[in-house]
Amino acid sequence: MMRLSAVLLAASFAAAPALAEADHTAPDYTPRNVIEVQNAEWTADAVLYQLNTRQFTAEGTFAAAQKQLPRLAAMGVDIIWLMPIHPIGEINRKGSLGSPYAVRDYRGVNPEFGTEADFRAFVDEAHRLGLKVILDWVANHSAYDNPLTTTHPEWYTRTPEGALMSPAGTDWSDVADLDYSQPALRQYMTESLVYWVREFGVDGYRADVAGYVPTDFWNTARAELNKVKPVFMLAEWEQRDLHHRAFDATYGWGWKEAMQRLVKDGSGAGAMRGYYAGQSETWPHAAMRMVYTENHDQNSWDGVAAEIYGPAYEAAMALSFTGLGLPLIYNGQEADNDRMLKFFERDPIVWREGKHADLIARLIALKTETPALHNGRFGAPMVEVPSDAMADVYAFTRGQAGARVFAVFNLSPRPQQVTFQQARHHGRYTDALTGADASFSGGETMALAPWGFRIFQETE
Structure with missing residues (x-):
């Protein structure tokens, strides 16, 4: 991801009033609370599950993965995110099977x-x-041997010498960059997105490197998809304006x-x-x-989640479900997958009963049954509860009195004895993970192990 430096940001903000005065127009930005996207009701308590078809089963097929759907439904997940399902290019292919993000046919399997x-x-x-x-959905680039490279060569970015080129500044040598200044490309890609919703009933998309594609393309595509049925759109990007008219969710x-x-x-x-x-503020x-805590990029290139987070792993998972955010589970996470899965080869997950499976199931159930923890506009903001251990402990409530969640996280490798201040959390509660009763009226001390x-x- 590319980030502007503080200097560049400061310069751009400083220049904005002068530019606006010269043009006699207001600065071009989207106020943060102006959103036209209408989230489908079924996204309210949604939990995502990313499924890598190639590695999900020993067979690596849709038919084999289909047999696991009842198990996933029983876990309580709501949205299955399938990594790209399309034919993969052979030119400049990485490994023996190639990357699913090198698409040879946007309307094929x-x-x-x-x-x-x-x-x-x-x-x-x-x-x-x-x-x-x-x-x-991989809109920014295609495989080098996608037929579009010959039927519509003008749809591709070119080197100064006129050759196809990979996206600038990347090591994505197996894909050719698409040029979204071409109206016909935009129409083709929009129609391809609509095709899978209309003909196969898919419920939306995760957009790969969404920020590499113009936002106005996504705005138009979302409007066309919604004419077929309400969809869910997730952008692999971190930019608030993508939420204005195109995306329900972005990467945190x-x-x-x-x-x-x-x-x-x-x-x-x-x-x-x-x-x-x-x-909260922006x-x-x-x-x-x-x-x-895990997805395909992290598992393939950075490391195994349990090793990255170490003794903080369960706390990280629990915070992803109780704090603001739409939680994701990566396939194999519930089975304690302990290795970096190969990306360009077959490397099936070894399925077993994971020691974190029960916690994941409990967190999903808590997310589902607790309106305060729901996603986006459906849920409640976080209200911090001050304590005498603020440097290491993060405590908060979500929801209205009588229906609140009170969560306390020791985000440090040091044990804590915590006394809470204020009365923001006072009430009678049940421990969401053990079922034990708890009451807070002031003066209590809570012992927390490292992480x-x-x-x-809260109970009525």
């Missing part, structure tokens, strides 16, 4: 995974079980970065407190921010 009929059956079964299915990279930083340096709760403050309340946490549901 990768034979490695099965047939169109197999995919249709997968979607139909998911819908029968009450699950939604979204596809991973800042959450992951804050959590990993405080785990690595033991600095305490400050980084996460800062993330949530920024979320992002629309209706904007869903996807938070996660320990407690989650309470």
Whole structure:
């Protein structure tokens, strides 16, 4: 991800009034609370599950994955995010099977995974079980041997010498950059998005590197998709204006970065407190921010989640479900996958009963049954509860009195004896993970182990 430096940001803000005065127009920006996206009701308590078809089963097919859908429904997840399902390019292919993000045919199914009929059956079964299915969509680039490179060569970015080129500044050598200044490309890509919703009933998309594609393209595409049915759109990007007319959710990279930083340096709760403050002050309340402890990029290139987070792993998972954010589970996470799965080869997950499976199921159930923890506009803001251990402990409530969640996280490797201040959390509760009764009226001290946490549901 590319970030502007503080100097550049300051310069751009300083220049804005002069530019506006010269043009006699207001600065071009979207106020943070102006959102036209209408979130489908079924996104309110949604939990995402990312499914890598190639590695999800020993067979690596839609038909085999379909047999696991009842298990996923029983877990309580709501939206199945399928990594790209399309045929993969062969020119400049990485590994023996290639990257699913090197798309050779936007309206075809990768034979490695099965047939169109197999995919249709997968979607139909998911819908029968009450699950939604979204596809991973790669709009910014295609495989070098996608037929579009010859039928519509003008749709591609070119080097100064006139050759196809990969996206600038990347090592994505197996894909060719598309040029969205071409109206016909925009029409083709929009029609392709509509195709899978209309013909196969998919429920939306996760947009790969969404910020590399003009926002106005996504705005138009979302409007066309909604003419078919209400959809859910997730952008792999971190920009609030994407929520205005195009996307329900964007990546909460800042959450992951804050959590990993405080785990690595033991600095305490400050980084996460800062993330949530920024979320509250600068992002629309209706904007869903996807938070996660693992996904395909992290597992393939950074490391195994349990090793990255170490003793803080369960606390990180619990915070992703109780704080502001749309939680994601990556396939194999519930089975304690303990290795970096190969990305360009077959490397099936070893399925077993994971020691974190029960916690994940309990967190999903808590998210589902507690309106205060719902996503975006459906949920409640976080209200911090001050304590005498603010440097290391982050405590908050969500929801109105009588229906609140009170959560306390020791985000440090140091044990804590915490006494809370103010009366923001006072009431009678049940421990959400153990079922034990708890009451807070002032003066209580809570013992927390390093990286320990407690989650309470208020009782009437």
